[in-house]
Amino acid sequence: MDLMLWLILATFALTGIAALAFIWASRRGQFNNLDRHGLDILDEDIQKSGGNDEHLR
Amino acid sequence: MNTAALPADSLITTTIAIQDMHCAACSSKVSKALSELQGIGVVRFNPIHRQVFIEHASTLNPATLVRQIERAGFQPSLVDSGAQRSNEGEDLLRRAGVSALLMMQVMMGSFALYAGLFSDMETVWIRILAYASLLLSIPVVTWCAVPFYRNALQSRRGLSMDTPIALAIVIGFVVSLVNTLRGIGDVYYDAVTMFATIMLVARYFDQRLRDRLRVVEDLQDSLPRQVCKQINGVLQTVPSAAVLAGDVLWITEGEQLVADGCLMGDQAMLDEVSFTGESEWRKLQTGGRLHAGTFNRGAAFFMRVTAGPNGTRLAAIDAISAHALAQKLELSSMTDRVAAIFIPVILSLATLTTVFWLLVDPAQAVNAGLAVLIVSCPCALALAVPAAMHASLARLRQAGILLKSTAALERLPDIRVICFDKTGTLTDPEPRLAHVEALNQLSTHRLCALAGALEQHASHPLARAFSRTGGLAAETVQLVPGGGVRGRVEGQQVTIGSPALCGFVSTAGGQFKEICMTIDDQPAARFLLDNPLRADAEATIRHLKDDGFALVMLSGDDDPACQRIANSLGIDYEAAVAPEAKSAGFTAGRTLYVGDGVNDLPALAKADVSVATLETTDLVKSRADAILLTSRLGAIIDLLHAGQACRRIIRQNLTWAVLYNLIAIPMAMAGFAPAWAAAIGMSTSSIIVLVNASRLLKMPMTGLHTELRG
Numbered sequence: 001m002d003l004m005l006w007l008i009l010a011t012f013a014l015t016g017i018a019a020l021a022f023i024w025a026s027r028r029g030q031f032n033n034l035d036r037h038g039l040d041i042l043d044e045d046i047q048k049s050g051g052n053d054e055h056l057r
Numbered sequence: 058m059n060t061a062a063l064p065a066d067s068l069i070t071t072t073i074a075i076q077d078m079h080c081a082a083c084s085s086k087v088s089k090a091l092s093e094l095q096g097i098g099v100v101r102f103n104p105i106h107r108q109v110f111i112e113h114a115s116t117l118n119p120a121t122l123v124r125q126i127e128r129a130g131f132q133p134s135l136v137d138s139g140a141q142r143s144n145e146g147e148d149l150l151r152r153a154g155v156s157a158l159l160m161m162q163v164m165m166g167s168f169a170l171y172a173g174l175f176s177d178m179e180t181v182w183i184r185i186l187a188y189a190s191l192l193l194s195i196p197v198v199t200w201c202a203v204p205f206y207r208n209a210l211q212s213r214r215g216l217s218m219d220t221p222i223a224l225a226i227v228i229g230f231v232v233s234l235v236n237t238l239r240g241i242g243d244v245y246y247d248a249v250t251m252f253a254t255i256m257l258v259a260r261y262f263d264q265r266l267r268d269r270l271r272v273v274e275d276l277q278d279s280l281p282r283q284v285c286k287q288i289n290g291v292l293q294t295v296p297s298a299a300v301l302a303g304d305v306l307w308i309t310e311g312e313q314l315v316a317d318g319c320l321m322g323d324q325a326m327l328d329e330v331s332f333t334g335e336s337e338w339r340k341l342q343t344g345g346r347l348h349a350g351t352f353n354r355g356a357a358f359f360m361r362v363t364a365g366p367n368g369t370r371l372a373a374i375d376a377i378s379a380h381a382l383a384q385k386l387e388l389s390s391m392t393d394r395v396a397a398i399f400i401p402v403i404l405s406l407a408t409l410t411t412v413f414w415l416l417v418d419p420a421q422a423v424n425a426g427l428a429v430l431i432v433s434c435p436c437a438l439a440l441a442v443p444a445a446m447h448a449s450l451a452r453l454r455q456a457g458i459l460l461k462s463t464a465a466l467e468r469l470p471d472i473r474v475i476c477f478d479k480t481g482t483l484t485d486p487e488p489r490l491a492h493v494e495a496l497n498q499l500s501t502h503r504l505c506a507l508a509g510a511l512e513q514h515a516s517h518p519l520a521r522a523f524s525r526t527g528g529l530a531a532e533t534v535q536l537v538p539g540g541g542v543r544g545r546v547e548g549q550q551v552t553i554g555s556p557a558l559c560g561f562v563s564t565a566g567g568q569f570k571e572i573c574m575t576i577d578d579q580p581a582a583r584f585l586l587d588n589p590l591r592a593d594a595e596a597t598i599r600h601l602k603d604d605g606f607a608l609v610m611l612s613g614d615d616d617p618a619c620q621r622i623a624n625s626l627g628i629d630y631e632a633a634v635a636p637e638a639k640s641a642g643f644t645a646g647r648t649l650y651v652g653d654g655v656n657d658l659p660a661l662a663k664a665d666v667s668v669a670t671l672e673t674t675d676l677v678k679s680r681a682d683a684i685l686l687t688s689r690l691g692a693i694i695d696l697l698h699a700g701q702a703c704r705r706i707i708r709q710n711l712t713w714a715v716l717y718n719l720i721a722i723p724m725a726m727a728g729f730a731p732a733w734a735a736a737i738g739m740s741t742s743s744i745i746v747l748v749n750a751s752r753l754l755k756m757p758m759t760g761l762h763t764e765l766r767g
Binding site: 004005008011012015018019022023026027031 | 147150151154155158159162165182185186189192193196
């Protein structure tokens with residue numbers, strides 16, 4: 001039965017990590033422009049700069 | 058562009074909406090045009106919302122960016138990029154996401170608890186699971202749901218829809234907390250967290266919709282931020298806000314005026330289309346009145362300012378409309394009215410139940426009273442109205458109508474009177490070539506080809522009437538300010554312009570504008586132009602009349618011009634109406650106004666529902682309830698139909714919510730409302746309401762049919 005207690009604690013930890021990851025991602029602007037990446041494939045003359053996925057011109 | 062050369066702290070981001078940017082090729086054209094400017098950083102696109110996000114040096118005026126995109130052949134408009142707006146949406150997303158994560162864990166515990174109810178779970182485990190759910194719910198109640206508490210407390214109109222939402226969350230949590238600590242009674246953590254999550258997600262989509270529709274809100278934002286001012290004989294660039302009466306400004310070609318004043322030079326050519334809807338430019342002599350918001354289409358000139366940016370006629374018109382808009386916001390919406398009846402009833406029923414059980418069986422009293430509050434399901438009620446409204450808005454968007462506020466949708470079914478502006482609304486904003494009179498032996502076809510070859514070099518609005526497909530090319534083209542165009546076409550010297558320029562005696566009167574052409578200084582042709590009715594104006598008017606609407610045309614033009622249009626359409630009219638007087642005859646609660654000019658702003662604001670046409674300026678669009686994204690006037694029929702359909706669905710949804718409560722509340726009052734029943738009832742009634750609202754996504758629209766056939 002001790003195992004159940006550990007599982008509940010693990011739930012807390014995982015939920016906490018997921019919530020923090022989500023907040024971090026949204027602060028980084030991950031959800032600002034969700035339609036863009038799907039359409040990038042149609043764009044021909046775009047130079048990708050390393051690491052950052054912004055379009056530099 | 059070299060971004061590294063720009064200091065990071067001086068970069069600002071401007072968002073520009075480009076209606077006609079459809080594909081990747083368009084966006085690369087836009088970015089190429091922008092890269093020609095100095096001080097451009099990262100340029101990002103959102104092709105779905107047709108927006109471009111431009112990072113640029115703060116010294117660069119956003120108006121310059123707009124002009125540059127315009128030059129590339131697009132129709133850009135500045136979007137308010139206030140930092141606060143995106144923060145609100147992001148904040149809601151964060152709260153909704155965290156709430157959803159926690160809800161899932163609470164649900165997991167609840168399922169174990171429900172299973173435990175029907176088997177023989179040890180009491181200690183039931184308590185442990187209850188405490189676990191309690192801990193997981195605390196962040197939802199104390200952080201995620203805070204926007205609802207804030208709105209409920211701040212609501213100026215007493216009870217708003219946020220009040221029952223906040224009450225349900227707080228009460229549900231407190232009951233569960235008390236029962237958890239007591240170790241007896243039901244807990245509702247699952248219902249509370251699910252409710253909070255659904256409402257937060259709904260709020261997030263609501264906010265996103267509002268963000269997308271927010272265009273230039275501030276009058277000053279729609280004008281240039283800098284002007285060229287003469288100080289001690291020297292021209293200097295100063296901020297527009299610093300302009301005072303008595304200043305002398307230098308207005309370059311194509312510049313937009315920021316202040317009222319009078320002309321100091323000999324002559325000027327002003328484009329007042331945004332003001333009056335009149336597409337023809339106005340010629341001014343020395344001392345002529347200049348208005349802020351108009352454009353200089355002739356040579357550069359000096360002007361003496363009579364009123365600074367805050368005292369202009371544009372500002373006065375805007376102030377009237379802003380005042381009327383503020384009054385409109387004060388009217389309570391349907392959801393708020395429902396909440397105002399619903400909440401007191403529920404609260405008194407809960408009290409009644411508690412008192413009753415105190416007398417009969419005190420042990421049951423607290424539980425039964427609280428069960429009433431939980432079971433009464435504000436969820437279906439809170440969703441009933443917004444779900445129907447958002448479905449209607451989505452459908453209208455497909456049909457080419459952008460409705461900006463749900464409040465306008467509520468007022469639509471009450472509309473009985475429809476008022477139209479004339480120029481640019483009922484009539485086509487583009488001029489049409491009505492008649493060609495040949496003065497030599499050339500064919501009209503040949504004459505039009507010659508005119509088209511020259512006029513494609515002119516930016517005058519009347520030039521758009523001539524087709525550019527004649528296949529002829531003009532050389533040594535020379536623009537004659539205020540008059541016309543001169544150039545060589547196939548070896549002949551052709552001049553086209555006003556009768557005065559060509560040495561003609563003007564013969565046209567009334568509805569026609571006259572343009573004359575000479576070939577090698579010999580009279581060649583006379584072109585008569587007019588502004589015809591929009592293609593579907595007649596059909597739309599007939600349709601609206603059959604539906605029993607009263608139709609009125611309100612125009613600032615003089616009588617004969619109005620009479621001709623009104624008679625051909627068979628509607629009432631009022632001529633020579635001043636902008637401020639247009640709204641005088643409006644019936645409160647029943648008037649819809651369709652307009653396109655700055656002179657329509659007061660009427661647009663006063664009308665219960667206001668519609669701006671496609672071809673108008675950002676300022677007018679920002680002040681109207683709805684914007685037509687199509688040049689079809691028939692979209693108004695769709696708009697009115699959508700209003701009626703939406704009201705019907707809302708009535709059905711509310712009826713369902715009330716029926717549900719009529720069954721659920723007596724059960725709760727009788728003391729039979731276990732936690733699992735409350736959770737199932739809540740989600741089922743919400744789903745029924747959502748499915749019913751989704752029927753609006755399929756309502757028939759005339760615009761969609763014609764587009765498919767065409």
